[in-house]
Amino acid sequence: MVDPGYKGYSFTLSELKYLRSGKYVCPRCGGQMEKEKYSAEVSHEVFDTSVIHANYTVTQYKYRFRCGSCGEVFELEELVPPKKHSPMVRKITRVIVIIAIIAVLMSVMIGSLL
Numbered sequence: 001m002v003d004p005g006y007k008g009y010s011f012t013l014s015e016l017k018y019l020r021s022g023k024y025v026c027p028r029c030g031g032q033m034e035k036e037k038y039s040a041e042v043s044h045e046v047f048d049t050s051v052i053h054a055n056y057t058v059t060q061y062k063y064r065f066r067c068g069s070c071g072e073v074f075e076l077e078e079l080v081p082p083k084k085h086s087p088m089v090r091k092i093t094r095v096i097v098i099i100a101i102i103a104v105l106m107s108v109m110i111g112s113l114l
Contacts, residue, residue, distance in 0.1 A: 010060060014080045024065050027079065031069025038062055 011019070024033035039061050063076045 011076075012080070015076050018076070018080050019063065024079075026065075026067035026070060026072060027074070028072050029067060029070040031067045033065040033067045033074070036064050036066060038064065 019035075024035060025031070026033050039059050041059050065074045065076070065079060066072075067074075
């Protein structure tokens, strides 16, 4: 269980790479963005048979970015592109889809023979 006074960060690997790159360019206008750190207190309610019922607050630190040119504000999650699958995963996915299509076609053909 999380300590009731817990303070911390929660980043994906892609978000951490973006933060460390230092290249913060506005996706809207191409201007330079400044990093701003802020915190949000998140209240959690926990029900545990060994503790009865407990409420606790977690302070979570986050980053947002403000463009110096257009003034637009972006959360870190908005600026990090979604993770792409590797070429091998894409090939395996295609093979699975092809196998599924063949299985459906075979079941239709067998059903029409009966």
